[in-house]
Amino acid sequence: MKYPAESYAKAxxxxxxxxxxxxxxxxxxxxxxxxxxGDGPAxxxxxxxxxxxxxxxxxxxxxSAEFARPLSDKLILEFKKEFSVKDHxxxxxxxxxxxxxxxxxxxxxxxxxxxxxxxxxxxx
Amino acid sequence: MILLAVLTFVLFRPLLKVLEERKKKIELGLKVxxxxxxxxxxxxxxxxxxxxxxxxxxxxxVKKGEAEAKAGADKIIIEGGKKADDILKEAGQIAExxxxxxxxxxxxxAKTLVRAAIIKTVQLDPNAVDAALVSQAVDEISGLSAxxxxx
Numbered sequence: 001m002k003y004p005a006e007s008y009a010k011a012x013x014x015x016x017x018x019x020x021x022x023x024x025x026x027x028x029x030x031x032x033x034x035x036x037x038g039d040g041p042a043x044x045x046x047x048x049x050x051x052x053x054x055x056x057x058x059x060x061x062x063x064s065a066e067f068a069r070p071l072s073d074k075l076i077l078e079f080k081k082e083f084s085v086k087d088h089x090x091x092x093x094x095x096x097x098x099x100x101x102x103x104x105x106x107x108x109x110x111x112x113x114x115x116x117x118x119x120x121x122x123x124x
Numbered sequence: 125m126i127l128l129a130v131l132t133f134v135l136f137r138p139l140l141k142v143l144e145e146r147k148k149k150i151e152l153g154l155k156v157x158x159x160x161x162x163x164x165x166x167x168x169x170x171x172x173x174x175x176x177x178x179x180x181x182x183x184x185x186v187k188k189g190e191a192e193a194k195a196g197a198d199k200i201i202i203e204g205g206k207k208a209d210d211i212l213k214e215a216g217q218i219a220e221x222x223x224x225x226x227x228x229x230x231x232x233x234a235k236t237l238v239r240a241a242i243i244k245t246v247q248l249d250p251n252a253v254d255a256a257l258v259s260q261a262v263d264e265i266s267g268l269s270a271x272x273x274x275x
């Protein structure tokens with residue numbers, strides 16, 4: 001990467017804070033600059049960092065939830081009600097988890113309630 | 125008298141001279157013969173002495189050779205014994221290693237089978253397992269949130 005993701009996120013948020021009315025222009029220019037610098041492949045990392053900063057700035061938590069398969073609406077509701085509107089909840093699917101959920105809060109607290117982990121623990 | 129004098133002068137004296145010379149020659153021959161005999165005896169003695177020395181030396185060489193051969197044989201026997209011990213030890217280690225490998229392979233296979241069996245069972249009703257595990261996670265998150273809000 002030409003510049004670290006942290007620098008991109010910081011620059012983007014500062015620009016947005018200084019000129020909130022030019023949001024669309026800032027987004028377009030920002031994306032153009034990232035790709036022009038050859039850092040396009042890291043765009044997901046940069047956007048995740050921006051999301052984290054915005055969420056934390058608003059007093060929320062960044063929650064990453066990995067499920068083995070798509071859950072029923074009822075289960076999703078039950079799960080999401082544990083988080084506030086300030087929290088940013090990202091859901092992804094990982095079939096290798098077999099069943100259950102793995103939750104990562106703010107990239108630090110991990111809650112692994114997957115069957116894959118339970119099986120591994122059992123067979124250790 | 126004259127005849128006797130003449131004979132003495134002409135015959136006896138030369139005859140005596142010849143006899144004297146002959147005697148001297150015989151004596152010299154005897155002396156030389158005796159010396160030669162003594163020399164031969166000395167040579168024979170020396171020969172016997174040399175033979176004795178050679179025999180002694182040969183005996184020493186054979187004795188030394190035998191001792192060295194015995195030492196060599198002892199060394200070979202000791203080394204052979206050590207080598208045999210090493211081979212047995214190595215064979216034991218190989219057997220142990222193979223046993224351990226077989227045990228590990230069996231354990232790995234058993235784990236794979238158990239894992240497959242669990243997954244197969246879960247796949248019969250995955251939603252129920254998901255629901256149970258997600259509920260547990262929700263309970264844990266509730267507890268965590270309560271802890272944070274209290275803190």
